[in-house]
Amino acid sequence: MPPKTARAIIEYFRGVTEDPHAYARSLQQKGQRVAGYMCTHVPEEVLYAAGIVPVRIITAHTPQAISRSYIHETYCSFSHDCAYQGLEHKYDYLDLVVTASSCIHMSEAFNVWVRFAGFQTKSYLIPYPHIMQTKPARGFMVESFAEFKQFIESFAGRAITDADLEAAIGVYNRNRRLLKQLWDLLKLERPPISGPDLATVTLAAQVMDKAECNRLLEQLVHKLAGKQGRAPAGVRVMATGGACDHTGVLDLIERLSYPATLVFVDSCTAARYFWFEVPEGRPDKLDAIAEGYLSRIPCPAKDVVPGTGEKERFRFVQQFIEEYRPDAVVCLYQRFCSPQPMDVVALKPILEKLGIPSTDLELDTTIPLAQFGTQLEALLEITQRMAPGG
Amino acid sequence: MDRSQIVAGIDSGHVDTKAVVMSGGKVLGYASAPTRLDPATAAGTALNGALADAGMSQSELAGIVSTGIFRDVLESPALHVTATVSEHMADARGALFSNQKARTVVDLGGNVHKIIRFDGAGNLVDVAQNDKCADGLGIFLSTAAHSLGLSEPELSELALGSTGSHAIAIQCSLSAQTDATDLVCQGIAAADVARAALGYVVERVASLCRSMPLAEEVVVAGGLAQSAALVGQLRTALGVHLSLPERPQYVGAIGAAVRGQP
Amino acid sequence: MISAGIDVGAVSTKAVILVDGEPRASAQTPTLGPEASAAAAFDTALARAGLRREDVRCVVATGRGRARVSFATRTVTEIAGAAAGAVRIWGPSVRTVLDAGGESCRVIHCTERGRATSFLWNDKCAAGIGRSLETLAGMINVDVTGIGELALRAGESPRLSDFCAVYALSELLDLVRSKVPAEQLVAAYHDAMARRISTLVGRAGVTKSFVIVGGLARNAGIVNRVDALLKVDRLAAKPDWDPVFTVALGAAVFAEGFSR
Numbered sequence: 001m002p003p004k005t006a007r008a009i010i011e012y013f014r015g016v017t018e019d020p021h022a023y024a025r026s027l028q029q030k031g032q033r034v035a036g037y038m039c040t041h042v043p044e045e046v047l048y049a050a051g052i053v054p055v056r057i058i059t060a061h062t063p064q065a066i067s068r069s070y071i072h073e074t075y076c077s078f079s080h081d082c083a084y085q086g087l088e089h090k091y092d093y094l095d096l097v098v099t100a101s102s103c104i105h106m107s108e109a110f111n112v113w114v115r116f117a118g119f120q121t122k123s124y125l126i127p128y129p130h131i132m133q134t135k136p137a138r139g140f141m142v143e144s145f146a147e148f149k150q151f152i153e154s155f156a157g158r159a160i161t162d163a164d165l166e167a168a169i170g171v172y173n174r175n176r177r178l179l180k181q182l183w184d185l186l187k188l189e190r191p192p193i194s195g196p197d198l199a200t201v202t203l204a205a206q207v208m209d210k211a212e213c214n215r216l217l218e219q220l221v222h223k224l225a226g227k228q229g230r231a232p233a234g235v236r237v238m239a240t241g242g243a244c245d246h247t248g249v250l251d252l253i254e255r256l257s258y259p260a261t262l263v264f265v266d267s268c269t270a271a272r273y274f275w276f277e278v279p280e281g282r283p284d285k286l287d288a289i290a291e292g293y294l295s296r297i298p299c300p301a302k303d304v305v306p307g308t309g310e311k312e313r314f315r316f317v318q319q320f321i322e323e324y325r326p327d328a329v330v331c332l333y334q335r336f337c338s339p340q341p342m343d344v345v346a347l348k349p350i351l352e353k354l355g356i357p358s359t360d361l362e363l364d365t366t367i368p369l370a371q372f373g374t375q376l377e378a379l380l381e382i383t384q385r386m387a388p389g390g
Numbered sequence: 391m392d393r394s395q396i397v398a399g400i401d402s403g404h405v406d407t408k409a410v411v412m413s414g415g416k417v418l419g420y421a422s423a424p425t426r427l428d429p430a431t432a433a434g435t436a437l438n439g440a441l442a443d444a445g446m447s448q449s450e451l452a453g454i455v456s457t458g459i460f461r462d463v464l465e466s467p468a469l470h471v472t473a474t475v476s477e478h479m480a481d482a483r484g485a486l487f488s489n490q491k492a493r494t495v496v497d498l499g500g501n502v503h504k505i506i507r508f509d510g511a512g513n514l515v516d517v518a519q520n521d522k523c524a525d526g527l528g529i530f531l532s533t534a535a536h537s538l539g540l541s542e543p544e545l546s547e548l549a550l551g552s553t554g555s556h557a558i559a560i561q562c563s564l565s566a567q568t569d570a571t572d573l574v575c576q577g578i579a580a581a582d583v584a585r586a587a588l589g590y591v592v593e594r595v596a597s598l599c600r601s602m603p604l605a606e607e608v609v610v611a612g613g614l615a616q617s618a619a620l621v622g623q624l625r626t627a628l629g630v631h632l633s634l635p636e637r638p639q640y641v642g643a644i645g646a647a648v649r650g651q652p
Numbered sequence: 653m654i655s656a657g658i659d660v661g662a663v664s665t666k667a668v669i670l671v672d673g674e675p676r677a678s679a680q681t682p683t684l685g686p687e688a689s690a691a692a693a694f695d696t697a698l699a700r701a702g703l704r705r706e707d708v709r710c711v712v713a714t715g716r717g718r719a720r721v722s723f724a725t726r727t728v729t730e731i732a733g734a735a736a737g738a739v740r741i742w743g744p745s746v747r748t749v750l751d752a753g754g755e756s757c758r759v760i761h762c763t764e765r766g767r768a769t770s771f772l773w774n775d776k777c778a779a780g781i782g783r784s785l786e787t788l789a790g791m792i793n794v795d796v797t798g799i800g801e802l803a804l805r806a807g808e809s810p811r812l813s814d815f816c817a818v819y820a821l822s823e824l825l826d827l828v829r830s831k832v833p834a835e836q837l838v839a840a841y842h843d844a845m846a847r848r849i850s851t852l853v854g855r856a857g858v859t860k861s862f863v864i865v866g867g868l869a870r871n872a873g874i875v876n877r878v879d880a881l882l883k884v885d886r887l888a889a890k891p892d893w894d895p896v897f898t899v900a901l902g903a904a905v906f907a908e909g910f911s912r
Binding site for chain 2: 660662663682683684685686687715716717719720755756776777779780783786787790791792793816817818819821822824825828829831834837
């Protein structure tokens with residue numbers, strides 16, 4: 001029975017994030033092939049064009065030490081959790097696992113799946129340029145995508161035509177536009193949906209068949225149209241950073257002892273996933289996909305303008321600050337991540353210049369609610385210029 | 391070999407020094423003393439305690455065999471070491487002493503934990519030791535107990551009564567303690583925090599155990615094995631029967647005395 | 653006007669009673685459960701002040717366990733408390749406060765009126781410095797209040813990892829095999845922890861005047877080393893003020909304000 005109210009649709013999405021395995025298996029039960037992907041640099045359209053549904057591998061939030069025998073202790077908790085899930089056969093049902101070479105921690109989690117978790121014959125690593133902002137990057141990506149396409153054709157036992165690719169691009173662009181439309185609602189005076197709910201919906205989208213997802217998103221957009229929620233209360237907070245699939249962290253922002261509203265999430269698992277489009281109607285589809293993926297908000301692991309040390313990502317961060325008008329920023333990154341905290345060091349002076357206070361939350365499998373709550377509340381106190389004596 | 395000879399074994403560990411006095415295949419006296427970064431003094435104290443427990447004097451000893459991480463620095467005017475044995479060998483022999491069918495010993499020490507596999511004669515087959523980030527499990531449990539206002543046995547007892555499912559990060563003792571503290575500050579019941587703390591230790595040990603095949607029977611040794619709750623959780627995590635000696639913290643000292651007999 | 657501040661920290665709970673702007677009494681107890689520890693510290697401080705709960709107009713709780721203090725009127729974070737408390741004790745020249753507690757370290761920047769303007773919390777790898785010193789003290793059977801003095805006595809000492817307290821302790825234990833005396837090891841550990849703390853302060857940046865509060869401020873071994881590493885003029889500890897109570901005092905100052 002399809003969900004009826006906006007709340008019911010949001011809860012359906014939340015259910016998908018809480019049990020992505022059940023969702024993925026339900027696709028297989030309908031006769032669809034499912035490919036897990038560990039990095040959003042993977043050109044999902046190529047898989048989709050072959051009738052394979054890409055499903056993002058997200059973490060189980062399980063404290064464990066099994067993965068420590070396979071990848072180094074000081075790899076990020078996201079990669080440890082992914083490695084663990086492979087080793088414990090949580091994802092055995094997948095037809096394929098794919099990743100792109102981005103950060104070393106996720107690459108090694110992928111390698112664990114290939115070497116030790118039985119994915120040797122059902123895996124593919126897409127070589128990606130180290131740095132995206134270089135002349136050779138595009139050509140390299142097109143070649144790499146072409147090899148990937150050949151592999152998928154052989155794997156799926158069918159050709160991938162230009163028409164297939166164009167259709168996939170269309171579905172994926174529709175998904176990106178719908179998500180953007182929903183996040184734009186947070187710019188309204190009285191948004192009909194909350195930031196934490198939107199983050200949950202966006203996370204679910206990464207795990208779902210986009211055609212089905214689009215239908216639900218369209219319904220959600222329709223149900224929210226013209227509705228008014230409560231006006232954003234207290235401090236406007238924007239979250240920026242790396243992969244954060246723990247909805248509890250974002251929920252916490254709106255449950256503190258001072259009022260605060262989460263107005264935007266610029267992260268690998270939120271805005272960076274969909275904030276771009278692939279050009280449509282081009283004769284060379286793989287080149288179009290490369291162009292689209294090159295236009296994404298850069299991941300810190302790949303974002304250095306050669307010779308200058310500049311970060312292209314910050315252009316987007318500043319744009320979001322202008323559009324969503326946060327009073328404070330929360331920087332999220334996984335403990336032991338290298339690229340994200342380095343970005344934060346470069347981002348802080350920009351925030352300071354804009355007069356926007358910030359704090360860092362180091363993510364792990366577990367969330368220290370009391371400590372995170374304290375850091376966030378201190379951020380709110382500072383933003384509101386709370387002083388002793390009134 | 392004259393098995394009626396009286397031999398002392400001293401296991402000088404990072405946190406505690408354990409001593410036994412043995413003769414004729416029997417343990418006559420036990421004692422332990424905190425090492426306190428001064429192995430020689432602690433060895434003397436532990437030895438004297440074991441001798442007193444056995445009702446004997448040091449002059450009656452045919453030999454003093456040392457093992458443990460500090461085995462090479464126990465020598466003092468008051469204490470002459472006659473032989474040293476590696477911790478792994480001592481653990482293997484000590485485990486066999488408590489259980490002739492033993493072929494694996496899981497040694498849970500104050501700072502280091504290790505797994506030793508051996509044959510029926512006590513010859514080593516394989517050894518695995520924790521990596522640096524997993525150091526300090528015993529020290530962590532002491533700290534965790536202290537932070538809850540409990541002794542270690544009390545923490546263990548309290549944990550047994552918990553059915554809570556709160557988890558703490560399984561990264562290192564620092565994160566574990568930080569998370570445990572956070573749980574306390576969130577108002578989570580001490581019993582549940584205690585169980586989570588033990589859960590950290592168990593998961594760490596279990597993951598080391600999974601890195602090599604365990605040959606049965608498996609003996610649990612070391613100071614941490616005194617915790618019934620811990621051993622129980624470890625049994626569940628490993629899914630294998632664990633043989634628990636009467637005084638698990640003395641396995642190394644016994645093994646040294648047995649192995650090092652002249 | 654009587655107000656109170658209760659700082660439910662990760663390791664210990666501190667209570668301060670303010671009477672007409674002056675600290676009248678204080679008390680400290682280990683944090684074993686936020687509500688119970690807050691009540692214990694509060695009631696002990698009240699007894700020392702010769703007051704009852706009803707005499708106190710406003711109670712503000714701070715610290716990690718503040719949400720659990722049922723009898724608090726309001727809460728503020730320890731960031732706000734540290735700024736307010738430091739300025740109340742050391743005066744309006746204070747701009748940077750290092751709050752070195754049992755479980756975490758924080759650097760807070762503030763205005764001359766004690767309003768926090770920014771802060772830096774230690775990363776997870778730098779957690780537990782205070783607590784690890786307690787552990788070390790326990791290992792050598794020395795009171796933690798005396799361990800800092802011990803660290804001052806040693807001359808040269810070996811260098812330990814300053815990245816992580818677990819590594820530092822393991823390396824320290826290893827040095828026992830080389831017969832390094834306990835005093836030197838304690839000094840070496842203080843060196844490593846002081847470097848860790850100074851790195852945090854360096855990242856946050858220090859603007860004069862600078863003060864150190866929290867439990868570790870009582871440890872001369874740490875404080876002296878931090879001074880030497882940072883080379884920043886620090887306002888000296890007040891002879892009649894135990895720095896561990898500064899955050900609780902700050903909460904009491906907020907309570908004063910809320911009462912008006």
